[in-house]
Amino acid sequence: GQNIDQPTEMTATEGAIVQINCTYQTSGFNGLFWYQQHAGEAPTFLSYNVLDGLEEKGRFSSFLSRSKGYSYLLLKELQMKDSASYLCAAMDSNYQLIWGAGTKLIIKP
Amino acid sequence: NAGVTQTPKFRVLKTGQSMTLLCAQDMNHEYMYWYRQDPGMGLRLIHYSVGEGTTAKGEVPDGYNVSRLKKQNFLLGLESAAPSQTSVYFCASTTGENQPQHFGDGTRLSIL
Numbered sequence: 520g521q522n523i524d525q526p527t528e529m530t531a532t533e534g535a536i537v538q539i540n541c542t543y544q545t546s547g548f549n550g551l552f553w554y555q556q557h558a559g560e561a562p563t564f565l566s567y568n569v570l571d572g573l574e575e576k577g578r579f580s581s582f583l584s585r586s587k588g589y590s591y592l593l594l595k596e597l598q599m600k601d602s603a604s605y606l607c608a609a610m611d612s613n614y615q616l617i618w619g620a621g622t623k624l625i626i627k628p
Numbered sequence: 629n630a631g632v633t634q635t636p637k638f639r640v641l642k643t644g645q646s647m648t649l650l651c652a653q654d655m656n657h658e659y660m661y662w663y664r665q666d667p668g669m670g671l672r673l674i675h676y677s678v679g680e681g682t683t684a685k686g687e688v689p690d691g692y693n694v695s696r697l698k699k700q701n702f703l704l705g706l707e708s709a710a711p712s713q714t715s716v717y718f719c720a721s722t723t724g725e726n727q728p729q730h731f732g733d734g735t736r737l738s739i740l
Contacts, residue, residue, distance in 0.1 A: 523670060550726055559691035561718060562671075564728035606670070615686070619669030 521545045524620035525607050530625045531597055539592045539605050539622045541558045547612020553578045553581055554606040556621065562606055565592070594624075630654050634719050641709045641739050649704040649735050651719030659722045660702040661686075661729065662694060664715040670705035671718065677702055709739045 522544045531537040538586040550569035554562040568574055568583035568590060573620065590606055604621040611617060633651045641647060651660065658679050663671040673686030675694040683694045691713060693705045702721075706713060716736050720729035 553692065561731035561733050563731070567726075567728060569726070610672075610726060615673060616671075616729070618672070620668055620670045 521609075521617045523607055523609060525533070525605075525619040525622045528618070528623045528625065530627060531594075533597055533626055533628050535597050536593065536595050537597060537624065539594070539607075539624065541590045541607035541619060542559055543588050543590070543609040543619075544605070545609045545611040545617055548585060549610040549614055551581075551583055551590045552608045552610070554592075554608065556604045558603070562611060564591065565566070565605075576584055597626050599626050599628070601626065625626060631653075632719055632721055632730050632732035634717075634735050636735060637733065638736045639704075639738070641737065643709060643711060643739060645709050646705070646707050647709065648706075649717055649719075649737075651702045651704070651717075651721075651732055652700055653702075653721040653730070654700065655721060655723075655730065657723055657730075658699070658700070659725065660696065661720045661722075662692070662702065662704045663720065664713075665689045665718060665734075666690065666715050674704065674717075680683035712737045713737065716740045 525541045553565040556562040566581035573582045578595045583590045606621045607619040608616040635650045661676045662674040677696040680699040695703045719732040722729045
């Protein structure tokens with residue numbers, strides 16, 4: 520079957536760095552997305568990886584290893600506004616997104 | 629700069645009632661999707677459309693119907709609502725299959 524695993528909740532300190540891991544099993548693979556979702560709001564796109572390696576976008580970076588079925592989202596210089604859920608989604612061979620349940624990130628001052 | 633607009637934002641229904649959720653996008657996107665989001669679970673695809681006049685079933689289509697008569701609109705219908713359909717419903721659209729999806733603000737639906 521198809522499956523996405525990511526931690527349910529993580530806590531970090533303002534100004535620090537946090538890494539949110541995601542492992543996936545899909546029928547075929549056409550890339551991996553990360554979205555941010557603040558409580559009560561819509562998911563918003565953060566990053567897309569289809570090739571192995573690290574993609575950097577300001578304070579956020581995303582890494583992919585296709586051979587290991589593994590990705591992580593790295594958030595640097597954490598701010599209080601980064602408190603949100605982070606959703607990992609892998610695209611299968613039919614271009615359908617398989618979504619993880621999300622990682623709730625709590626930032627403490 | 630509306631993007632994806634969902635109406636209504638909230639609704640309470642009684643078991644057996646019917647209703648239609650409307651999704652409208654002004655970005656000329658071909659692909660549109662309806663998801664439901666439940667606590668502790670990932671987004672689950674209900675139905676999707678790859679263009680005007682087309683629809684297809686997703687992971688959890690039972691109890692729902694959809695229509696895409698105009699490119700900008702994607703309607704989700706519940707013919708006979710059940711408590712198991714209590715959820716937050718999100719509509720999304722995109723230009724292509726491996727492009728980021730843009731989401732509406734969601735419809736919070738409670739079925740009593």
